[in-house]
Amino acid sequence: MADKQPIKVLHVSTQTGWRGGEQQIMYLVRLGKEVRHYLFCPEEAALRKEAKKEENRIEKRNKQTFLKPFLLKWLFLLLLLLLIG
Numbered sequence: 466m467a468d469k470q471p472i473k474v475l476h477v478s479t480q481t482g483w484r485g486g487e488q489q490i491m492y493l494v495r496l497g498k499e500v501r502h503y504l505f506c507p508e509e510a511a512l513r514k515e516a517k518k519e520e521n522r523i524e525k526r527n528k529q530t531f532l533k534p535f536l537l538k539w540l541f542l543l544l545l546l547l548l549i550g
Contacts, residue, residue, distance in 0.1 A: 471501045483511040
């Protein structure tokens, strides 16, 4: 039987303050047991400070190693949709 791969979730927040959306992200991080969380937010965000308390649950990537494959995949899909449509 194949090993189960954890679900990967990318949380994106552009806010620097703390509001309901950021609180919801932290609820999801704390509840997800078989989930690999990735957080993308501004360096000065309150969410980033709160996420440091949950370091063992959130994957760390620098911008270059994370964004390049992620953006390339989405740009390819967008280009494909534009060519088809």
